[in-house]
Amino acid sequence: MNKIILVAVMATFFSMLAGKMAYIITYSEYEHHYPTKKEPRKIAFEMGMMTFSVFFVLSLIIVYLTSKIY
Amino acid sequence: MKIFDKQRIVRYIEKRHLEDGGYFFARVLPSSGSDTCFAVKTLKLLNYQPSRPKKIIDYWQRESIDTIYGLYFAVETFKDLGVDTKKINKYSRLLKDFEKCYLSENSKNVVNTKSLETAQLCTDLADSELTSLFYWLSLCVDLEISFNKRMVIKKIIEIRNEDGGYGKIKKSQIASMFYALKIFKLLDHDIYKKESISYLDQEWNKIHYLEDFYWWTESMEMLGQTVDKYKKMKLSKLVELCQKDNGGFSRSQFMGIATIEDTFYAVSILRRLGLI
Numbered sequence: 001m002n003k004i005i006l007v008a009v010m011a012t013f014f015s016m017l018a019g020k021m022a023y024i025i026t027y028s029e030y031e032h033h034y035p036t037k038k039e040p041r042k043i044a045f046e047m048g049m050m051t052f053s054v055f056f057v058l059s060l061i062i063v064y065l066t067s068k069i070y
Numbered sequence: 071m072k073i074f075d076k077q078r079i080v081r082y083i084e085k086r087h088l089e090d091g092g093y094f095f096a097r098v099l100p101s102s103g104s105d106t107c108f109a110v111k112t113l114k115l116l117n118y119q120p121s122r123p124k125k126i127i128d129y130w131q132r133e134s135i136d137t138i139y140g141l142y143f144a145v146e147t148f149k150d151l152g153v154d155t156k157k158i159n160k161y162s163r164l165l166k167d168f169e170k171c172y173l174s175e176n177s178k179n180v181v182n183t184k185s186l187e188t189a190q191l192c193t194d195l196a197d198s199e200l201t202s203l204f205y206w207l208s209l210c211v212d213l214e215i216s217f218n219k220r221m222v223i224k225k226i227i228e229i230r231n232e233d234g235g236y237g238k239i240k241k242s243q244i245a246s247m248f249y250a251l252k253i254f255k256l257l258d259h260d261i262y263k264k265e266s267i268s269y270l271d272q273e274w275n276k277i278h279y280l281e282d283f284y285w286w287t288e289s290m291e292m293l294g295q296t297v298d299k300y301k302k303m304k305l306s307k308l309v310e311l312c313q314k315d316n317g318g319f320s321r322s323q324f325m326g327i328a329t330i331e332d333t334f335y336a337v338s339i340l341r342r343l344g345l346i
Binding site (some may be wrong): 023031 | 083094100103104105130133134135136137139141143144161186189190193195196
């Protein structure tokens, strides 16, 4: 049980980091594209959330698979 | 040295003029503000008028601008199209807010202290910590808005390094040298010629991308220096290798697709070398 909590905490931490990076990269690209702040922020937020979700789900799948093997 | 075909470059740019009046290298709506500005500037460098200037003006007038970047690109486009920029001085509040945020006595000794901007600089997503400051200053001058000249100079001097370059967060950057010189020129301030030339000489062997060569060439021009024959040959070859089949230029000879921004850098370099 402790192992699962540790993995969940780590998955959340690294997925948040990936999401944040995706937000910064997307915002940087779009801030020159749009003359307002609203659109770049919206698109960057969507991209950040999507990246977070993908990394989090991937982490859970890896944990599930490795727990089956070991 | 190769003489470049102007018409081919113009065709590349005009093919990217979209329905909403702006330009975008990817040719999908909505248009990009920066690409629209760079497209008009490139056409001007090539002595061509955009085919539908009215649509470009409409594009900017439709947009509600609330960023320094957006306003800078709009004003630069208007200037290049010969439109009176005084029509857009309703943005003076935006410029005053910037001054309060970045140029107060209490702000830290780097120009951009907002965490997102610092993150962009540290991850190489922003050119220089002086970009916003230059855009803001250029807007204040164009729109005739008063500003604290002494504070602007103070902020730049604070990020001046021993090697003659400028930059605090990531140390000396070629882009920061370019923007610092631009700002000093706008303010009619001493440009520290000797130290700046020494820095640019050191940087020549460290730069690889088209934008770096653009900043280097423009900085040399601002310092009143002529580019020697060997460097001219190297620059000409590099720009030639960056040109793609569609007539546009990419940032490197080894990778990337052509963009309007890189095409602007390439054309500016070619103009300085007298090859266009």
